[in-house]
Amino acid sequence: MTRVSLLLPLLVFLLLGLAGCRCPTPATPAAPSRRPLRTVVVISLDGFRHDYAERAGASAAPTFARIEREGARAKRLIPPFPSQTFASHATLATGVRPAKHGILNNSFRDRRRGRYRQEDDVSWYDAPPLWIHAQRLGLRSHVYHWPSSSGAWHGTEPAFWRLFNRHVRDDEKVGAIIDWLRRPAATRPALIMSYFFGCDREGHDHGPDSPEVARCVRETDKRVARLVSAVSAAHAALVIVSDHGMTKTLGEINAQRALDAAGIRGEVLSAGPIGHVYLDARADLERARVALAKLPHLAVRLPDALPRYQHPTRSGDLVLVAEAGYRLQPKLAGLSGGPTAGGHHGHDPNHPHMPGVFYLFGDGVARGAKIASARAIDVVPTVCKLLGIAPPTGAEGKVIEAALR
Structure with missing residues (x-):
């Protein structure tokens, strides 16, 4: 018996089996079809309080000091209520408050869908995140471990995403971003968004005034220095934000x-x-x-x-x-x-220890611009302006024009 005749019954069996399988069709990224004004890299530093770099000083945090001189900085980035990691990152990604994007806290219950507990699935969002918005407009978008960023949103997914893996450290993400920025213009992403662990764990475990946090600020500054060099070489823009600050636990x-x-x-x-x-x-x-x-x-x-x-x-x-x-x-x-010895967050956004950071550097950014405060809902419109696209319909913030040129 020939090899073909042996394989034929098996092929028929497999085809019949597949015909009866209700397999979902995976979402595919919208093909990039337009060029951005520039590539924009958005980095979130978890728990990096608005005054951490300032307290460290230029000797311990020279890169943040350089960004403040050569780029733009809002002294405070006001988070949404509550100033919690998942709610705040959803606001940073969508430009709307929790009532509209639906991520009310790190943990809650949906009466139709069930329990949410720091879920990685972007389908929990009630509003489109920026990487989906940009991808739909024809801009190649990469998202690397932004909270609740895995998978497709209403049938669209970014060109690159990964399931969250706590073992992937910040230095590894820096390396990936630098590699993307070195790509030729035809294949380079227009938008890169990534979550870094920042100094959140150190703040929770030891408190915001601890030597552990001070050491973390120095280490973070070194990572940011690598990104600043890569962004400068690529004539791109870098936006650094954080989701919240940190206060002592009484x-x-x-x-x-x-x-x-x-x-x-x-x-x-x-x-x-x-x-x-x-x-x-x-x-x-x-x-x-x-x-x-x-x-x-x-x-x-x-x-x-x-x-x-x-x-x-x-x-x-x-x-x-x-x-x-x-x-x-x-x-x-x-x-x-x-x-307790540690710290926490989540309070009223106007609590003096709750605001985060908002730094901008590179192409399209005003030199030496200092803004008293910005809101987390302003990040999406500002990044869209740098990309050369309109913000999503329903975005609640505004462009921080003073930070741009």
Whole structure:
């Protein structure tokens, strides 16, 4: 029997099997069809407080000092409420507040979809992120580990993305970005967005005033120096932001324990000072409010009391907001606890320790421009101006014109 006759039945079997398989068609990146004004690299430094580089000084952070001299800087980048990693990165990526993009905290529940806990899937976004917007307009976009950036959004995905892997360190991402910038213009990405670990872990573990944070600032400055050199050689633009700052932890609160002690069935999903209470029975709403209001340093709100934070399917029945310096801690043995050695974030964006950084450098950036403050919602319109495209419909921010030339 010939090899063809042996393979024929097997091929028929496989084809029939595939015909009955309901395999989803993978999304494909929109083919790049236009040239940007320039390549723009957007880097987020997790937990890099607005004053970290300034406190370190020019000797410890010479690259940040150089960017301030030769580029532009907003002294404070005001995050959304809450100033948490996933909510803030969604705002930095979409140009809208959590009520519109739907990422209410690092952890919450969607009454239709289920629980969100630091998910990597971009389909959780209710608004288009910048890499999708740019790709749809024909600009090649690369996104490397931005929080909640994996996969396709409404059928479109960027030219490059990767599932988040905590073992991939910041230096490895710097190397990849430099390689992309060295590509010829025809294959170089127009937009590169990447998340760096920054100094978030050091701030959480040791507090914002610790030597560990100071050391991290020096190491971060060296990484940024490599990017500045590559951006200069490529005649590109570099935008450096952070999602939030960091403050000392004065005390902790266990709201879940208080709910359980009152005999009320429900779940508190929290991160930092913000929590959402999802009750099994709406009839328990007033009992839950009274029980939780007894906890010190904690405000109990109905969702409609926070209009820019309310979401139709994701807001809790109650929203908990801890006082400045206090955070919710479900692992706490009692109802409340005292100070810890570490730090946290998530408070009102106008808290003096919550703002992040906003640096711009390179082609299209004004030299020596100093802006008192900018908002996280302003990042997308400003990057779009550098790319030469209009911002997404519905973007809530504005272009920081003073930072550009």
